[in-house]
Amino acid sequence: xxxxxxxxxxxxxxxxxxxxxxxxxxxxxxxxxxxxxxxxxxxxxxxxxxxxxxxxxxxxxxxxxxxxxxxxxxxxxxxxxxxxxxxxxxxxxxxxxxxxxxxxxxxxxxxxxxxxxxxxxxxxxxxxxxxxxxxxxxxxxxxxxxxxxxxxxxxxxxxxxxxxxxxxxxxxxxxxxxxxxxxxxxxxxxxxxxxxxxxxxxxxxxxxxxxxxxxxxxxxx
Amino acid sequence: xxxxxxxxxxxxxxxxxxxxxxxxxxxxxxxxxxxxxxxxxxxxxxxxxxxxxxxxxxxxxxxxxxxxxxxxxxxxxxxxxxxxxxxxxxxxxxxxxxxxxxxxxxxxxxxxx
Ligand code: SF4
Ligand code: SF4
Numbered sequence: 001x002x003x004x005x006x007x008x009x010x011x012x013x014x015x016x017x018x019x020x021x022x023x024x025x026x027x028x029x030x031x032x033x034x035x036x037x038x039x040x041x042x043x044x045x046x047x048x049x050x051x052x053x054x055x056x057x058x059x060x061x062x063x064x065x066x067x068x069x070x071x072x073x074x075x076x077x078x079x080x081x082x083x084x085x086x087x088x089x090x091x092x093x094x095x096x097x098x099x100x101x102x103x104x105x106x107x108x109x110x111x112x113x114x115x116x117x118x119x120x121x122x123x124x125x126x127x128x129x130x131x132x133x134x135x136x137x138x139x140x141x142x143x144x145x146x147x148x149x150x151x152x153x154x155x156x157x158x159x160x161x162x163x164x165x166x167x168x169x170x171x172x173x174x175x176x177x178x179x180x181x182x183x184x185x186x187x188x189x190x191x192x193x194x195x196x197x198x199x200x201x202x203x204x205x206x207x208x209x210x211x212x213x214x215x216x217x218x219x220x221x
Numbered sequence: 222x223x224x225x226x227x228x229x230x231x232x233x234x235x236x237x238x239x240x241x242x243x244x245x246x247x248x249x250x251x252x253x254x255x256x257x258x259x260x261x262x263x264x265x266x267x268x269x270x271x272x273x274x275x276x277x278x279x280x281x282x283x284x285x286x287x288x289x290x291x292x293x294x295x296x297x298x299x300x301x302x303x304x305x306x307x308x309x310x311x312x313x314x315x316x317x318x319x320x321x322x323x324x325x326x327x328x329x330x331x332x333x334x
Contacts, residue, residue: 009277043232044274051238052278055316057323 001030002094003117003128004037012045012090013052015111016060019087024049024113025079025101026066027093034128036114037092039066045092045113070097076104083108136206136213142194144185149207151178157202226250226287227260234271238280241318244309246302247287254291261289280316283308 016022024046031037046062053060063086067075070093083089083105091098092113102110118130135149149155153171159179163170167180186192204210223229226249237245247268249261268287276282286308288301314322 009274013278040230040232044235047232047235047239048274048278051235051280051317054320055278055280057320 001033001120001122002096003034003120004031004094004114005117006036006041006045006092006114007112009048009052012111012113013049016049016053016088016090019060020058021061021063021086022111023063023065023079023083023086023089025070025089025091025093026064027068027070027091027097028066029069029071029093029097031093031097031114034122037094041092042066045090067093070094071100073100073104076100079105133207135202135204137203139198139202142197143182144189144191144194146178146182146185148178148182151176151181153178157198225255225257225260226264227255227257229264229267231267231271231274234268234285235274238275238284238315238317241321242284243312243315243318244284244286244305246305247285248298248301249287249289251289251291281312283312284315 024042026032026037026039026042028038031041032039035041042064046064049060050062063082065079067078069075070091079089079101084107086108088109088111089101089105090111090113091101093101094114095112095116098110098112117128119132119134120128120130123129130150132147133149133155139149140147148157148159152159153169153175154161156179160177160183161179164177164180167177167184169175169177183192183195186195206213226247229247234245234247247264249264250256252261252265255261265287268285272282272285275284286305288305290298290301313319
Protein backbone atom coordinates (compact mmCIF):
# COMPACT_ATOMS: atom_id res chain seq x y z
CA UNK A 1 0.00 0.00 0.00
CA UNK A 2 0.90 3.66 -0.21
CA UNK A 3 1.70 4.98 3.24
CA UNK A 4 1.66 8.44 4.72
CA UNK A 5 1.70 10.52 7.88
CA UNK A 6 -0.64 13.31 8.94
CA UNK A 7 0.62 16.83 8.45
CA UNK A 8 0.96 18.81 11.70
CA UNK A 9 -2.35 20.48 12.53
CA UNK A 10 -0.63 23.89 12.70
CA UNK A 11 0.45 23.49 9.06
CA UNK A 12 -3.07 22.50 7.99
CA UNK A 13 -4.62 25.41 9.89
CA UNK A 14 -2.28 27.77 8.06
CA UNK A 15 -3.28 26.22 4.72
CA UNK A 16 -7.00 26.60 5.35
CA UNK A 17 -6.65 30.07 6.89
CA UNK A 18 -7.96 31.94 3.81
CA UNK A 19 -11.13 29.83 3.56
CA UNK A 20 -14.53 29.87 5.26
CA UNK A 21 -15.90 26.66 3.77
CA UNK A 22 -14.00 23.64 2.54
CA UNK A 23 -14.36 19.95 1.76
CA UNK A 24 -12.25 17.47 3.71
CA UNK A 25 -11.89 14.47 1.41
CA UNK A 26 -10.69 11.05 2.46
CA UNK A 27 -10.09 7.85 0.52
CA UNK A 28 -11.13 4.28 1.34
CA UNK A 29 -7.97 2.87 -0.25
CA UNK A 30 -4.41 2.69 1.04
CA UNK A 31 -4.67 5.66 3.38
CA UNK A 32 -7.57 4.06 5.25
CA UNK A 33 -5.45 0.99 5.91
CA UNK A 34 -2.51 3.00 7.21
CA UNK A 35 -4.93 5.09 9.30
CA UNK A 36 -4.09 8.47 7.88
CA UNK A 37 -6.81 9.34 5.38
CA UNK A 38 -9.95 7.23 5.81
CA UNK A 39 -13.44 8.11 6.92
CA UNK A 40 -12.49 8.23 10.61
CA UNK A 41 -9.55 10.49 9.95
CA UNK A 42 -11.83 12.79 7.93
CA UNK A 43 -14.17 13.08 10.95
CA UNK A 44 -11.32 13.76 13.37
CA UNK A 45 -9.61 16.29 11.12
CA UNK A 46 -12.86 18.10 10.33
CA UNK A 47 -13.81 18.29 14.03
CA UNK A 48 -10.33 19.48 14.96
CA UNK A 49 -10.39 22.22 12.33
CA UNK A 50 -13.89 23.35 13.30
CA UNK A 51 -12.93 23.52 16.98
CA UNK A 52 -9.67 25.35 16.34
CA UNK A 53 -11.30 27.85 14.02
CA UNK A 54 -14.31 28.52 16.21
CA UNK A 55 -12.09 29.01 19.25
CA UNK A 56 -10.06 31.54 17.28
CA UNK A 57 -13.24 33.48 16.49
CA UNK A 58 -13.66 32.59 12.80
CA UNK A 59 -15.83 29.58 12.08
CA UNK A 60 -15.23 27.27 9.17
CA UNK A 61 -17.86 25.15 7.46
CA UNK A 62 -16.70 21.70 6.43
CA UNK A 63 -18.23 19.06 4.22
CA UNK A 64 -16.88 15.62 5.08
CA UNK A 65 -16.56 13.11 2.25
CA UNK A 66 -14.75 9.83 1.69
CA UNK A 67 -14.37 8.47 -1.80
CA UNK A 68 -13.88 4.82 -2.58
CA UNK A 69 -10.62 5.83 -4.25
CA UNK A 70 -9.34 9.26 -5.18
CA UNK A 71 -7.18 7.79 -7.93
CA UNK A 72 -10.05 6.52 -10.10
CA UNK A 73 -12.18 8.85 -12.23
CA UNK A 74 -15.55 7.24 -11.55
CA UNK A 75 -15.28 7.97 -7.82
CA UNK A 76 -13.74 11.41 -8.24
CA UNK A 77 -16.64 12.43 -10.49
CA UNK A 78 -19.04 11.91 -7.58
CA UNK A 79 -17.70 15.13 -6.07
CA UNK A 80 -18.35 17.21 -9.18
CA UNK A 81 -21.96 18.23 -8.38
CA UNK A 82 -20.94 20.11 -5.23
CA UNK A 83 -17.22 20.76 -5.39
CA UNK A 84 -17.62 24.32 -6.65
CA UNK A 85 -19.86 25.21 -3.71
CA UNK A 86 -16.72 25.14 -1.59
CA UNK A 87 -13.66 27.38 -1.61
CA UNK A 88 -11.07 24.59 -1.35
CA UNK A 89 -10.62 20.84 -0.94
CA UNK A 90 -8.34 19.48 1.76
CA UNK A 91 -7.52 15.92 0.69
CA UNK A 92 -6.04 13.30 2.95
CA UNK A 93 -5.48 10.71 0.20
CA UNK A 94 -1.99 10.07 -1.12
CA UNK A 95 -0.26 12.53 -3.41
CA UNK A 96 -1.63 10.70 -6.46
CA UNK A 97 -5.21 11.05 -5.26
CA UNK A 98 -4.76 14.72 -4.35
CA UNK A 99 -3.31 15.49 -7.77
CA UNK A 100 -6.09 13.63 -9.51
CA UNK A 101 -8.67 15.81 -7.76
CA UNK A 102 -6.67 18.92 -8.69
CA UNK A 103 -6.58 17.77 -12.30
CA UNK A 104 -10.32 17.13 -12.46
CA UNK A 105 -11.52 20.19 -10.54
CA UNK A 106 -9.55 22.95 -12.17
CA UNK A 107 -11.04 26.00 -10.47
CA UNK A 108 -10.84 24.71 -6.88
CA UNK A 109 -7.60 24.90 -4.87
CA UNK A 110 -6.45 21.49 -3.57
CA UNK A 111 -4.62 21.25 -0.25
CA UNK A 112 -2.64 18.22 1.00
CA UNK A 113 -3.54 17.11 4.52
CA UNK A 114 -0.98 14.32 4.70
CA UNK A 115 2.63 13.74 3.78
CA UNK A 116 2.70 10.76 1.43
CA UNK A 117 5.35 8.23 2.30
CA UNK A 118 6.25 5.09 0.40
CA UNK A 119 5.09 1.74 -0.99
CA UNK A 120 5.23 -0.48 2.01
CA UNK A 121 3.81 -3.06 4.36
CA UNK A 122 2.29 -3.05 7.84
CA UNK A 123 4.91 -4.73 10.04
CA UNK A 124 2.60 -4.43 13.06
CA UNK A 125 -0.20 -2.07 14.03
CA UNK A 126 1.25 1.42 13.87
CA UNK A 127 4.47 0.47 12.08
CA UNK A 128 4.99 0.50 8.34
CA UNK A 129 8.12 -0.15 6.32
CA UNK A 130 9.18 0.45 2.74
CA UNK A 131 9.43 -2.53 0.42
CA UNK A 132 9.29 -1.40 -3.23
CA UNK A 133 10.35 1.66 -5.18
CA UNK A 134 8.37 0.76 -8.29
CA UNK A 135 11.50 0.46 -10.43
CA UNK A 136 9.52 -1.05 -13.29
CA UNK A 137 11.86 -4.02 -13.81
CA UNK A 138 11.41 -6.40 -10.91
CA UNK A 139 14.24 -8.76 -9.91
CA UNK A 140 12.71 -10.37 -6.83
CA UNK A 141 12.92 -13.85 -8.42
CA UNK A 142 16.71 -13.56 -8.34
CA UNK A 143 17.04 -12.02 -4.92
CA UNK A 144 15.10 -14.36 -2.68
CA UNK A 145 12.07 -12.08 -2.69
CA UNK A 146 13.97 -9.21 -1.07
CA UNK A 147 14.26 -5.99 -3.05
CA UNK A 148 17.81 -4.70 -3.52
CA UNK A 149 16.57 -1.36 -4.87
CA UNK A 150 14.65 -0.65 -1.67
CA UNK A 151 16.30 -2.63 1.08
CA UNK A 152 19.87 -1.68 0.15
CA UNK A 153 20.42 1.96 1.14
CA UNK A 154 22.52 2.44 -1.99
CA UNK A 155 20.27 0.35 -4.27
CA UNK A 156 23.32 -1.76 -5.15
CA UNK A 157 22.95 -4.76 -7.39
CA UNK A 158 25.99 -6.68 -6.21
CA UNK A 159 26.10 -6.17 -2.46
CA UNK A 160 26.82 -6.35 0.36
CA UNK A 161 29.19 -3.39 0.26
CA UNK A 162 32.01 -2.65 2.72
CA UNK A 163 29.60 -0.75 4.97
CA UNK A 164 27.80 -3.94 5.97
CA UNK A 165 28.82 -5.08 9.44
CA UNK A 166 27.29 -8.19 11.03
CA UNK A 167 24.12 -7.76 9.00
CA UNK A 168 23.69 -4.07 9.78
CA UNK A 169 23.89 -1.23 7.26
CA UNK A 170 26.36 1.56 7.88
CA UNK A 171 23.66 4.23 7.58
CA UNK A 172 21.88 3.31 10.82
CA UNK A 173 22.24 0.68 13.51
CA UNK A 174 18.53 -0.09 13.18
CA UNK A 175 18.67 -0.76 9.45
CA UNK A 176 19.42 -4.29 8.35
CA UNK A 177 21.77 -4.69 5.39
CA UNK A 178 19.46 -5.54 2.48
CA UNK A 179 22.14 -7.54 0.76
CA UNK A 180 22.93 -9.59 3.83
CA UNK A 181 19.21 -10.40 3.98
CA UNK A 182 19.29 -11.40 0.30
CA UNK A 183 22.34 -13.62 0.65
CA UNK A 184 20.99 -15.30 3.80
CA UNK A 185 17.70 -15.95 2.09
CA UNK A 186 19.31 -17.28 -1.11
CA UNK A 187 21.38 -19.66 1.00
CA UNK A 188 18.28 -20.82 2.89
CA UNK A 189 16.50 -21.42 -0.43
CA UNK A 190 19.59 -23.11 -1.88
CA UNK A 191 19.52 -20.56 -4.69
CA UNK A 192 22.96 -18.98 -4.39
CA UNK A 193 23.42 -19.56 -8.11
CA UNK A 194 20.91 -16.74 -8.61
CA UNK A 195 23.43 -14.36 -7.08
CA UNK A 196 25.59 -14.77 -10.19
CA UNK A 197 22.62 -14.35 -12.52
CA UNK A 198 21.94 -10.79 -11.57
CA UNK A 199 22.01 -8.58 -14.59
CA UNK A 200 25.39 -7.04 -15.42
CA UNK A 201 23.66 -3.71 -15.13
CA UNK A 202 20.15 -2.60 -14.42
CA UNK A 203 18.42 -0.32 -16.84
CA UNK A 204 16.88 2.50 -14.88
CA UNK A 205 14.85 3.93 -17.74
CA UNK A 206 11.77 2.12 -16.43
CA UNK A 207 12.29 3.77 -13.03
CA UNK A 208 11.87 7.44 -12.13
CA UNK A 209 15.07 8.28 -13.98
CA UNK A 210 13.13 8.28 -17.23
CA UNK A 211 10.75 11.01 -16.03
CA UNK A 212 7.08 10.64 -15.05
CA UNK A 213 5.86 7.18 -16.00
CA UNK A 214 2.73 5.86 -17.61
CA UNK A 215 1.40 2.33 -18.03
CA UNK A 216 -0.53 1.67 -21.21
CA UNK A 217 -2.28 -1.69 -21.40
CA UNK A 218 -3.53 -1.96 -24.97
CA UNK A 219 -5.44 -5.13 -24.03
CA UNK A 220 -7.54 -3.16 -21.56
CA UNK A 221 -8.32 -0.07 -23.58
CA UNK B 222 -23.73 5.23 27.81
CA UNK B 223 -21.87 2.66 25.77
CA UNK B 224 -21.61 -1.06 26.48
CA UNK B 225 -17.81 -0.81 26.19
CA UNK B 226 -15.42 2.14 26.07
CA UNK B 227 -13.81 0.32 23.14
CA UNK B 228 -16.55 1.88 20.99
CA UNK B 229 -15.31 5.36 21.77
CA UNK B 230 -13.23 6.93 19.08
CA UNK B 231 -11.52 10.26 18.63
CA UNK B 232 -14.32 11.62 16.44
CA UNK B 233 -16.97 10.99 19.12
CA UNK B 234 -14.88 12.69 21.80
CA UNK B 235 -14.22 15.73 19.63
CA UNK B 236 -17.92 15.89 18.72
CA UNK B 237 -18.74 16.28 22.41
CA UNK B 238 -16.61 19.43 22.47
CA UNK B 239 -18.24 20.66 19.26
CA UNK B 240 -21.60 20.10 20.93
CA UNK B 241 -20.59 22.41 23.75
CA UNK B 242 -19.03 20.21 26.42
CA UNK B 243 -16.55 22.02 28.67
CA UNK B 244 -15.01 18.72 29.66
CA UNK B 245 -15.33 15.04 28.81
CA UNK B 246 -14.89 12.27 31.34
CA UNK B 247 -14.50 8.75 29.97
CA UNK B 248 -15.18 5.99 32.48
CA UNK B 249 -14.16 2.47 31.56
CA UNK B 250 -13.82 -0.84 33.37
CA UNK B 251 -10.67 -1.66 35.29
CA UNK B 252 -7.69 -2.45 33.13
CA UNK B 253 -7.35 -6.19 32.69
CA UNK B 254 -11.09 -6.59 33.31
CA UNK B 255 -12.53 -5.80 29.87
CA UNK B 256 -15.18 -8.23 28.60
CA UNK B 257 -13.89 -7.53 25.11
CA UNK B 258 -10.26 -8.10 26.14
CA UNK B 259 -8.78 -4.65 25.50
CA UNK B 260 -11.61 -2.19 24.78
CA UNK B 261 -10.65 0.02 27.71
CA UNK B 262 -6.95 0.00 26.75
CA UNK B 263 -7.88 1.13 23.24
CA UNK B 264 -10.16 3.80 24.69
CA UNK B 265 -7.29 5.11 26.81
CA UNK B 266 -5.04 5.39 23.74
CA UNK B 267 -7.80 7.31 21.93
CA UNK B 268 -8.38 9.61 24.88
CA UNK B 269 -4.65 10.31 24.90
CA UNK B 270 -4.75 11.17 21.21
CA UNK B 271 -7.61 13.60 21.78
CA UNK B 272 -5.72 15.03 24.75
CA UNK B 273 -2.83 15.80 22.37
CA UNK B 274 -5.19 17.34 19.78
CA UNK B 275 -6.88 19.59 22.37
CA UNK B 276 -3.48 20.72 23.58
CA UNK B 277 -2.37 21.63 20.05
CA UNK B 278 -5.48 23.65 19.23
CA UNK B 279 -5.49 25.49 22.57
CA UNK B 280 -8.81 24.10 23.81
CA UNK B 281 -6.88 22.70 26.77
CA UNK B 282 -5.81 19.09 27.28
CA UNK B 283 -7.09 18.94 30.87
CA UNK B 284 -10.64 19.03 29.62
CA UNK B 285 -10.55 15.31 28.90
CA UNK B 286 -9.72 12.48 31.25
CA UNK B 287 -10.17 8.75 31.48
CA UNK B 288 -11.01 6.91 34.70
CA UNK B 289 -11.20 3.17 35.33
CA UNK B 290 -13.73 1.68 37.73
CA UNK B 291 -15.53 -1.56 38.38
CA UNK B 292 -19.33 -1.59 38.15
CA UNK B 293 -19.54 -2.04 41.93
CA UNK B 294 -17.64 1.14 42.82
CA UNK B 295 -20.51 3.62 42.97
CA UNK B 296 -19.01 5.86 45.62
CA UNK B 297 -15.69 5.97 43.81
CA UNK B 298 -17.55 6.97 40.64
CA UNK B 299 -19.21 9.83 42.52
CA UNK B 300 -15.84 10.92 43.93
CA UNK B 301 -14.22 10.85 40.47
CA UNK B 302 -17.12 12.75 38.93
CA UNK B 303 -16.89 15.44 41.63
CA UNK B 304 -13.13 15.67 41.18
CA UNK B 305 -13.49 16.10 37.42
CA UNK B 306 -16.27 18.68 37.75
CA UNK B 307 -14.04 20.65 40.14
CA UNK B 308 -11.22 20.51 37.61
CA UNK B 309 -13.45 21.79 34.79
CA UNK B 310 -15.00 24.51 36.96
CA UNK B 311 -11.50 25.72 37.70
CA UNK B 312 -10.66 25.79 34.01
CA UNK B 313 -13.88 27.65 33.18
CA UNK B 314 -15.89 27.38 29.96
CA UNK B 315 -14.10 25.95 26.94
CA UNK B 316 -12.79 28.46 24.39
CA UNK B 317 -15.54 27.23 22.06
CA UNK B 318 -18.23 28.24 24.50
CA UNK B 319 -16.46 31.54 25.19
CA UNK B 320 -16.42 32.26 21.44
CA UNK B 321 -20.10 31.27 21.12
CA UNK B 322 -21.14 33.54 23.99
CA UNK B 323 -19.16 36.47 22.53
CA UNK B 324 -20.77 35.97 19.11
CA UNK B 325 -24.25 35.65 20.63
CA UNK B 326 -23.73 38.86 22.65
CA UNK B 327 -22.46 40.75 19.59
CA UNK B 328 -25.47 39.59 17.56
CA UNK B 329 -27.99 40.56 20.21
CA UNK B 330 -26.31 44.00 20.61
CA UNK B 331 -26.51 44.48 16.83
CA UNK B 332 -30.16 43.51 16.84
CA UNK B 333 -30.89 45.89 19.72
CA UNK B 334 -29.13 48.79 17.93
S1 SF4 C 1 -5.90 7.71 -3.90
FE1 SF4 C 1 -3.97 6.99 -3.10
S2 SF4 C 1 -4.52 6.24 -1.09
FE2 SF4 C 1 -6.41 6.30 -2.24
S3 SF4 C 1 -6.55 4.25 -3.14
FE3 SF4 C 1 -5.57 5.58 -4.62
S4 SF4 C 1 -3.41 5.19 -4.30
FE4 SF4 C 1 -4.44 4.45 -2.47
S1 SF4 D 1 12.99 -4.77 -7.87
FE1 SF4 D 1 11.84 -2.95 -8.47
S2 SF4 D 1 9.73 -3.61 -8.74
FE2 SF4 D 1 10.81 -5.27 -7.66
S3 SF4 D 1 10.38 -4.84 -5.49
FE3 SF4 D 1 12.31 -3.81 -6.00
S4 SF4 D 1 11.76 -1.73 -6.61
FE4 SF4 D 1 9.89 -2.97 -6.60
